[in-house]
Amino acid sequence: MLELEKKIEHLRKDLDYITDIKGEIFGERLTEIRNWLSEIAKKIYELPRERAETALNDIEAQIEFFEQEAEKYLEPLDYVRIARHPYRMTLKDILENVYDDYTELGGEEKCNIDPAMVVARATISRRVGSRVYTHQVMVIGHEKGHGEEFRNGGSAKPWGNEKALRFMRVAETEGIPIHTYIFTPGAYPIEDPPGAAQQIARNLYAMARLKVPIIAVISEGGSGGAEAIGLADLRLMFSHGYYSVISPEGAAAIEGKIKEGQDLPPELVKSCAEQLKITASENLKLGTIDRIIQEPPLGAKGDDFEFFNQLKHEMIKATDEVVLKVRGLSVLRGYYVKKKTGEKNNAVYVRWELDEKEISKLLKQRAEKYENMGRGFFADRRSFLKKRVDEVCYGWLKIKSLLYFGIFKRPYRWVKRFVDDLRGEFLIITDRVLRPFTNLKGAIEKKFKRPTVQLAYEVPPKEDTYLGEIYVSPLANEDRTISCPNALRYGCYDIWVPDLYGELNGVCPNCGHHFPLEYQWYMNHLFDKHSIKEFNTEIASINPLGYQGFDEKLKEAVRKTKRHSALITFDARVRGISLVVVMLYSDFRNGTVGAAEGEKFILACKRAKVLRRPLLAYVHGTAGIRIHEGTIGVVQMPKCTVAVREYIEAGGLYIVVYDNNSYAGPVASFLGCAPYQFAIRSSRVGFAGPRVIRETTGEDVPPDYHSAENALKRGHIQGIWDRRDFRKNLYMALITMGGKNLYYR
Amino acid sequence: MENIGEIIKKYKANPFEVYPVLTPHTGYVHLMVKLGQTVKRPIDPWQQKGGTLLYTILRQGNLKRIYAPIDGEIMDIKRELDEQFVEANTYLMSIRHPLTEDEIIDKILSDFLDIFRAPEAAKYYFVPELAKKIEERGLQKVIIQPGEEILIMSRMKRDIHLVYEGKPGIIHTVYFRPNVTIPEGEPLLGICPPERVSFINDLVQRIRLEWKV
Numbered sequence: 001m002l003e004l005e006k007k008i009e010h011l012r013k014d015l016d017y018i019t020d021i022k023g024e025i026f027g028e029r030l031t032e033i034r035n036w037l038s039e040i041a042k043k044i045y046e047l048p049r050e051r052a053e054t055a056l057n058d059i060e061a062q063i064e065f066f067e068q069e070a071e072k073y074l075e076p077l078d079y080v081r082i083a084r085h086p087y088r089m090t091l092k093d094i095l096e097n098v099y100d101d102y103t104e105l106g107g108e109e110k111c112n113i114d115p116a117m118v119v120a121r122a123t124i125s126r127r128v129g130s131r132v133y134t135h136q137v138m139v140i141g142h143e144k145g146h147g148e149e150f151r152n153g154g155s156a157k158p159w160g161n162e163k164a165l166r167f168m169r170v171a172e173t174e175g176i177p178i179h180t181y182i183f184t185p186g187a188y189p190i191e192d193p194p195g196a197a198q199q200i201a202r203n204l205y206a207m208a209r210l211k212v213p214i215i216a217v218i219s220e221g222g223s224g225g226a227e228a229i230g231l232a233d234l235r236l237m238f239s240h241g242y243y244s245v246i247s248p249e250g251a252a253a254i255e256g257k258i259k260e261g262q263d264l265p266p267e268l269v270k271s272c273a274e275q276l277k278i279t280a281s282e283n284l285k286l287g288t289i290d291r292i293i294q295e296p297p298l299g300a301k302g303d304d305f306e307f308f309n310q311l312k313h314e315m316i317k318a319t320d321e322v323v324l325k326v327r328g329l330s331v332l333r334g335y336y337v338k339k340k341t342g343e344k345n346n347a348v349y350v351r352w353e354l355d356e357k358e359i360s361k362l363l364k365q366r367a368e369k370y371e372n373m374g375r376g377f378f379a380d381r382r383s384f385l386k387k388r389v390d391e392v393c394y395g396w397l398k399i400k401s402l403l404y405f406g407i408f409k410r411p412y413r414w415v416k417r418f419v420d421d422l423r424g425e426f427l428i429i430t431d432r433v434l435r436p437f438t439n440l441k442g443a444i445e446k447k448f449k450r451p452t453v454q455l456a457y458e459v460p461p462k463e464d465t466y467l468g469e470i471y472v473s474p475l476a477n478e479d480r481t482i483s484c485p486n487a488l489r490y491g492c493y494d495i496w497v498p499d500l501y502g503e504l505n506g507v508c509p510n511c512g513h514h515f516p517l518e519y520q521w522y523m524n525h526l527f528d529k530h531s532i533k534e535f536n537t538e539i540a541s542i543n544p545l546g547y548q549g550f551d552e553k554l555k556e557a558v559r560k561t562k563r564h565s566a567l568i569t570f571d572a573r574v575r576g577i578s579l580v581v582v583m584l585y586s587d588f589r590n591g592t593v594g595a596a597e598g599e600k601f602i603l604a605c606k607r608a609k610v611l612r613r614p615l616l617a618y619v620h621g622t623a624g625i626r627i628h629e630g631t632i633g634v635v636q637m638p639k640c641t642v643a644v645r646e647y648i649e650a651g652g653l654y655i656v657v658y659d660n661n662s663y664a665g666p667v668a669s670f671l672g673c674a675p676y677q678f679a680i681r682s683s684r685v686g687f688a689g690p691r692v693i694r695e696t697t698g699e700d701v702p703p704d705y706h707s708a709e710n711a712l713k714r715g716h717i718q719g720i721w722d723r724r725d726f727r728k729n730l731y732m733a734l735i736t737m738g739g740k741n742l743y744y745r
Numbered sequence: 746m747e748n749i750g751e752i753i754k755k756y757k758a759n760p761f762e763v764y765p766v767l768t769p770h771t772g773y774v775h776l777m778v779k780l781g782q783t784v785k786r787p788i789d790p791w792q793q794k795g796g797t798l799l800y801t802i803l804r805q806g807n808l809k810r811i812y813a814p815i816d817g818e819i820m821d822i823k824r825e826l827d828e829q830f831v832e833a834n835t836y837l838m839s840i841r842h843p844l845t846e847d848e849i850i851d852k853i854l855s856d857f858l859d860i861f862r863a864p865e866a867a868k869y870y871f872v873p874e875l876a877k878k879i880e881e882r883g884l885q886k887v888i889i890q891p892g893e894e895i896l897i898m899s900r901m902k903r904d905i906h907l908v909y910e911g912k913p914g915i916i917h918t919v920y921f922r923p924n925v926t927i928p929e930g931e932p933l934l935g936i937c938p939p940e941r942v943s944f945i946n947d948l949v950q951r952i953r954l955e956w957k958v
Contacts, residue, residue, distance in 0.1 A: 480807055481806060483807060494804070494807055497806075587789055672854065703793055
């Protein structure tokens, strides 16, 4: 009888699940089944066992039929419901059922540095013929915990992501593959150290060159939170999961300009879910994932043991695939793994440990994979001829660079190093030989020579008198006064606008508050005269997902700015030092990053690498990843971070300067990963705005929560610069941080 | 000795405080509230959002919005100044703020206690001997005498002992917390003669009872 009671409970749960996911299409039919089940439950001790079993089997068949029916009519928003449902499988279910054995690291359950992030050292085994091979893996992922409140719904806090990174490094030391499982609606958006954005950026930066195979599986992939453990060699996705730049509710609130506290129109949420292209099949088409793991109808639940068996084979196959791609002797196994699926590939055995050569191949392939991700989702406005000419020019630049730095400079550097060492050795010898004579000379001079007054003439340092081109901000054309936001605190007087935006450079003369200035001001005041040479201006943003109404918004942005993307890339000089500059500016769609911006960024990284120049990222303003480009936008985070890592590894100097408002994805990836980050006074840097923090954490944040001063206190940035000293400080930073290595290590 | 009933009667008769609203500078004023309207001060913990807009003032193209600094009701509003150019410090209206129980107690205590204020912005602690006495006997059982060192003012690792120079009395109220920097001029201690302690305690008790009813 106990078995029957368990079955009733199981069927009841299944019915609840269908009702929650797609109940509306069955109407009364579900209620009838539920009533039927309740009747049997009431009479369970009265009915003959066979009759009860038959009835329950009938109900089970009916429920299966409903599941299959519902599966046919699933809409994007239903996938969101499935991924968030408390009955859906979680990482703990996977650890229990896919892996043979596991030990949780960094705490268990509530007693954990962050219960939303689970790390476990696990073993996974395969049978080849009569032998069983066991592999060691590091499993990292979010745990939603079937509704356990302390798990925060899988929203990892900054220290949770830090834990993930710590154990990724352990896996790297031990040379074992990493399996990551993404079950997160997004990162917990708080700035407490190490800071949400900073930690995600650090994770991405580390994962870009982690020397072990990484396999990521997405169930609920919420933007930056997902990327924190999502930069992998192979990205799989559960067929009933979703992967999105923002939750459909968040997108609806932005699109519909819904005020805080107001109800979201369900139709708008549904429409956003459809337009964001969040399902597995749509993501596969976009190329943001590599493969889909098929789940049972309406998704896998915590007790779908057959599915877990399939998942085990998928994970083994995926790891094999990554390893075989970099292994020398792998032709037959590579073919077999590719062609056969499930238990059929049982005949294959692959050793998962990699040697040095294989590791470098793995890292190269990872970099190439992300470089190519999201290609084709921007427009190249150049003519065919111009493209060919540019290719030739770039090729010539590479040859020149190779000739100069690789062939001419390299032996010169070797000789110079040798001469330096030789001189050092020689100085010791000469010092020992000459010291008695110099001592004697000193003693004589001291005795007989009259002390002379020596006048020291210090050569005054050459002043940088360059004040920029004659450029006056158009903001100065208004004939009125303006109040400083700190007037109540510091008693600042009202400032006359032509003065403020003219000779005061947008700075309050009393408290030093920096009023925002347009990006052209910086282009004119920061760099040497006529030194700016823009490149890749023809790369243009498009509407890759066909998002309703976005074409018009893009056209408006192009009309307003006379540019085609939110990123300007150019060569420039600061007091004679040549550098490559990427400038995110807020006038074009709030400085959001999409495929075009990402492509321009990596091309600038490459150019800086070829030309052996420092790379400056000046962020005039960015609101994050462009939501209208969906996951195409999200993958720009790992894509650009990999490019930055490649540039820095090759010896480049990367400096980031934030201004005005810099938030979300870019800060949590290719900007936040910079070793040297600065901010202009009165700017704000962070992961999520106050409203998102309030809605996620339920707590209000102080008005200065994201201020540059607090970012400095938290260790996010290394200094705050006055706008008027930007040029001087940048020059000093280039000299002190670059030093001898300014033009490459 | 004052009559407790009289004091309570005085506050009961007029449990309000009137805050005059004056213009911060010259400009054209546009009133946004009406006579008798209830206004609210900013509700967020940082006193920045949600306050009722009282009026706007325009000077040299710079429009400023002035919000209610305190909860209350608008009275004596100068409607004739609406849309007019006014000088700085011109009276526009008053906000009649109903005093809460705690505010009344604070006011009464400030009337009846000798307030010892912070001479500098610093952290304050009781001297160890006094702290020990207070711990042993309780706060209102320790009498402090003129010339006695009562507090340590700690600032930038520089500790200065503060000497009490008022009349002998007991410490009725402690306004500071250890390890928290107290701005200059803020009250630190409320001191009263021993014979008045029971009177003040009765008064506070009565206010709490009366205002709850």
